Amino acid sequence: MSSKPTMRDVARKSGLSIATVSRVINFPADVPAETAKIVTAAMAYLNYRPNINGRRLKMTQTSTIGVLVPTLANPVFATSVQGIEQEANANGLTVILTSSEYDPEREMGAVSTLLNNRVDGLILTLANADNNPVVDLLLAEKIPFVLLFNQPSRADIAAISVDNAQSAYDMATAMIAKGHRSLAMVAGQFESSDRSRQRYDGFCRALDDAGIAQKHLVQVRFGETDLVAPLADFLCGPEEVTGLVCSTDMLAIAAISACRAHGLSVPDDVSVGGIDGISVGGLITPKLCSAVQPTQEMGQQALAFLRGLIKGQTNPQSLLLPHHLSDGDSIGDFRRRSSTLL
Amino acid sequence: MSSKPTMRDVARKSGLSIATVSRVINFPADVPAETAKIVTAAMAYLNYRPNINGRRLKMTQTSTIGVLVPTLANPVFATSVQGIEQEANANGLTVILTSSEYDPEREMGAVSTLLNNRVDGLILTLANADNNPVVDLLLAEKIPFVLLFNQPSRADIAAISVDNAQSAYDMATAMIAKGHRSLAMVAGQFESSDRSRQRYDGFCRALDDAGIAQKHLVQVRFGETDLVAPLADFLCGPEEVTGLVCSTDMLAIAAISACRAHGLSVPDDVSVGGIDGISVGGLITPKLCSAVQPTQEMGQQALAFLRGLIKGQTNPQSLLLPHHLSDGDSIGDFRRRSSTLL
């Protein structure tokens, strides 16, 4: 009485068998409407609630998927998880959420938890997609998974991202075309973001192709949002630059604050470009340019892809979403997109 | 062989019983080091991974908690979930995530899913905390839960929030003190956010107390981020106002964009104030004022509170976090706080 009613209780109440109760829940079509009505009434009367854990134990599929992101404090990941959640909800899947806090060491633990839960598949954003023990484990255990935002070098791993190196290359090249000869890249730490490294590689290649030898790099620790000091040398010190290429929109926003703090007007005195999984944008004097790839949709895509893998209808494959440079205010777009109600 | 190893396999492999295996997993202290070593070796050899669903079925506690937020696309909720996740992780709890998309109709379904999962407790941000069937259900079934950001009128419901009405009152009052006589409130739809209504109430009270009869209200649909048209009447039309009080930081950001689009400089031509679960801030000419209550910590607090409820060590109680008006750039602070690495 005090404890929750089970199928057994419903069966007793309705004078039918537990097997029949199970049928009206799972295969209503296999049961006469009359019978179904009796059972349904009993369920309602008892306030019955199927215990999904019983089902999970019995079935091979758990209808559960695991998600691992660095942090939800970054809107890029948060909105992608929102997309995953939406798509999961539409397909009767339950989402278990974990985060690594950008710490590669914590990834394995988080994934272990997920696997102990016997998730049907995983969607992950890892610090480093290559040479990652988590990836090896998943591959070995043949658990379906798709990487989100990571761009692994192996092509037979399921992944959804933009071309990180190329997008940075394009942005730097565009800034160079506008006349900039002295550029700095603002990036996250490579250990906790392979995207950063890939984008930096693209940045360097662009400068090489333009015959610019001097490459500046400002690396920012995760969580660091005050770029006033880190950028001092470049904005008003000896290494004066005229343009910044930022690894992410969030860094670009922070960089803009720093520019203003140093008395520079953006984008008049300095140009700032931010790259994201969602957007490749540059503040290029005198107009800003950007292109937005909604991360929410990327999340939905990732789950759709994962569902295909789980059903065995699809093969793992790396998907590169197109990126564009176009006119518009990248940062403004970003902000506007994020602007929702509390 | 093809299927995952179970405790039975480990027992067989180690020549011990399944009960002993269970013991080394759950009560290592109750087992001789020698025995434990054998079992551990067998587990490693077999690549054993406990199936949490078996345990969940047997135990009354599932070590799982359910979370429901309107959306993760709003950084306020996303960071709070991040805080929950962090705290859960630190306590060996698994988080199941759902979202309502701001649709009150979807709340019950989401909570049902959570309850079917037999979560130990819930953390929820509801459209309306009062007269909510979800709350009634949870109360009736005696499932521990804590509301986050909601400020229910009943005091015996666990909740963590700021004083919505009072914070809006304070902000409006501060703006009036600066000389503003014509103010408008920018708020979300009341049906999907009781916070909005409570804040609007505070706004009205402030105007009443100041003897200002004219109260302007601009209500914005969820997802709407372009306030140029909605604010046209107030920013350059017949109803010219000199200050905007926004229900959330995100709305404030959108409002600022709209001001600029209308050729107004912020905060010279117009003042904008944003209220959030995290912050009560106003852009008050000539200086911005704000105070930040980190939502991430609110999430952590919520989970800590919930754990107390689950253990029966605490009683449900409504907690109001203090809010402040102080100097600083509310919007800038917000952005800086959000600025992390991809």
Add this chain to the structure above:
DNA sequence: TTGAAAGCGATACCAG
């Protein structure tokens, strides 16, 4: 210190 065995709640096979 260890093991046998009884469930936890649901699914699904196989008879009736």
Add this chain to the structure above:
DNA sequence: CTGGTATCGCTTTCAA
């Protein structure tokens, strides 16, 4: 169309 029953993997007495 319906019901009995074995089973999923694990926890937890109760004996040995």
